Amino acid sequence: MQNMKLKLKIWKQRDASSRGRFVTYDLDGVSPEMSFVEMLAYLNEKLVLKGDEPVTFEHDCHEGICGSCGMYINGYPHGPVKGLTTCLLSMRYFKDGETIVIEPWRAKSFPVIKDLMVDRSAFDKIQQAGGFISVAVGAAPEANTIPVRKHSSDLAFDASVCIGCGACVAACKNASAMLFVSAKVSQYALLPQGRPEAKERVRDMIAEMDKQGFGSCSNTGACEAQCPKQIKLFNIARLNREYIKAL
Amino acid sequence: MNKILFSAVSKKFVMALAGLFLLIFLPVHLGINLMLLRGDPEPFNNAAHFMATFPLVKVVEILLFLAIIVHIAYGLLLQVQNWMSRPVGYSVRNKSETSAFSRFMIWTGGSVLIFLVIHFFNFYFIKLGIVEGDPENFYSVAYQLFNIPGYVILYWVCFLVLGFHLYHALQSAFQTLGLSNEFWTPLIKVISLLYAIAIPVGFAIIPLVIWLIK
Ligand code: HEM
Ligand code: SF4
Ligand code: FES
Numbered sequence: 001m002q003n004m005k006l007k008l009k010i011w012k013q014r015d016a017s018s019r020g021r022f023v024t025y026d027l028d029g030v031s032p033e034m035s036f037v038e039m040l041a042y043l044n045e046k047l048v049l050k051g052d053e054p055v056t057f058e059h060d061c062h063e064g065i066c067g068s069c070g071m072y073i074n075g076y077p078h079g080p081v082k083g084l085t086t087c088l089l090s091m092r093y094f095k096d097g098e099t100i101v102i103e104p105w106r107a108k109s110f111p112v113i114k115d116l117m118v119d120r121s122a123f124d125k126i127q128q129a130g131g132f133i134s135v136a137v138g139a140a141p142e143a144n145t146i147p148v149r150k151h152s153s154d155l156a157f158d159a160s161v162c163i164g165c166g167a168c169v170a171a172c173k174n175a176s177a178m179l180f181v182s183a184k185v186s187q188y189a190l191l192p193q194g195r196p197e198a199k200e201r202v203r204d205m206i207a208e209m210d211k212q213g214f215g216s217c218s219n220t221g222a223c224e225a226q227c228p229k230q231i232k233l234f235n236i237a238r239l240n241r242e243y244i245k246a247l
Numbered sequence: 248m249n250k251i252l253f254s255a256v257s258k259k260f261v262m263a264l265a266g267l268f269l270l271i272f273l274p275v276h277l278g279i280n281l282m283l284l285r286g287d288p289e290p291f292n293n294a295a296h297f298m299a300t301f302p303l304v305k306v307v308e309i310l311l312f313l314a315i316i317v318h319i320a321y322g323l324l325l326q327v328q329n330w331m332s333r334p335v336g337y338s339v340r341n342k343s344e345t346s347a348f349s350r351f352m353i354w355t356g357g358s359v360l361i362f363l364v365i366h367f368f369n370f371y372f373i374k375l376g377i378v379e380g381d382p383e384n385f386y387s388v389a390y391q392l393f394n395i396p397g398y399v400i401l402y403w404v405c406f407l408v409l410g411f412h413l414y415h416a417l418q419s420a421f422q423t424l425g426l427s428n429e430f431w432t433p434l435i436k437v438i439s440l441l442y443a444i445a446i447p448v449g450f451a452i453i454p455l456v457i458w459l460i461k
Pocket of ligand 1: 415
């Protein structure tokens, strides 16, 4: 496939307290084989060679599991393709000559650190408030020592694939973290190992979510549509049920 | 304890419960209004009288006011908090797929609120004696209002907007209360749609039928 020429409008901001602005870059020679993150690395290479300041953005695993590469691309968190993180988003989904606008996640709870990089430690705080079990469970137990229904273990697994990227918050009109919290609560609530602390967990995690300044859930479904791991809205219903049980 | 009572999730529970109460009340109100279509004012006025005086209905009336106030107060409070959760917006409009009408609840709800105020002036305040009129003859009050074309148009617009609110409201309340799963939710969405059409259409045809009969 032919290489592409792109116009990139990227948010540049020195730090949390300074004012940001868009900077436009013309980038030639983008291979459709590149991922979005590789395309930005390629841009930075060129900028550095020219002696310009590179664009700051976060990335690590390049395989959709670390959750660090989130950015808002042309009106979509992680870009326009469903079920992909920015690092797995291939440039072949973009057209030659296209203008791509790239912004950081926007939420009070995710302040900008620099350019496209935001501070997602509010998620860590929620996780620390209850996203664990406090007994040592040891190595993987023999499969049949604790019976778990197939359906429950499947649902728990589906919830556990949340990578904490924050796209749900970025997509939500309320900057709500409910999808993330519901995934973290569900992965334990569905398994016997998670039940003993289920009540404290859901209460503490919701309290921390509020404290961190995330919005509430209006059930619009934007989070589910944008989640690269396709965490389902039904998890939020389960979170609500768990919370009612814990009242 | 306060953390629990006033958490984002608890506020939505309370809102959903109050909203569900209003969702149940609407068909009852519609049932009474449909009596307007009888040529004889007696049944409607009797029903209105019954609603105004029967003790059990009084209790329900208090609950109804409570539900309206709580729903609106929490709706506004949550909305303000939600706006504050994103102090800096995006420059490209968010294109994420969302359920229809869910993003406009504050605006559709706000419009319904304006209608409610007008509605109270027209009827409830007569009962309280604040506005002049015969509280024993709401039948003729309604007929007078439906004779004003401007009022009827406003009435129709308000019910259209109410329909938008109701369509998201019903399914949203089930989700908020945790009553949602792969099996039921598609059904609940269909019921929401039917409800959101039936209620506004039911109210809206009343002035139409009255005109046609005339
Ligand atoms: C007959 C009138 C009304 C009915 C039957 C009704 C019903 C409902 C229901 C059932 C919900 C869903 C609650 C949930 O998601 O759990 C809802 C949401 C909402 N209502 Fe109403 N409502 C009415 C009037 C109003 C009014 C007057 C307002 C005024 C501000 C309002 C504002 C809202 C808002 C903002 C939401 C969305 C809340 C959110 O998800 O963040 N509603 N309504
Ligand atoms: S729920 Fe999805 S969008 Fe939200 S943090 Fe987890 S993986 Fe990311
Ligand atoms: S870089 Fe790890 S998920 Fe994208």
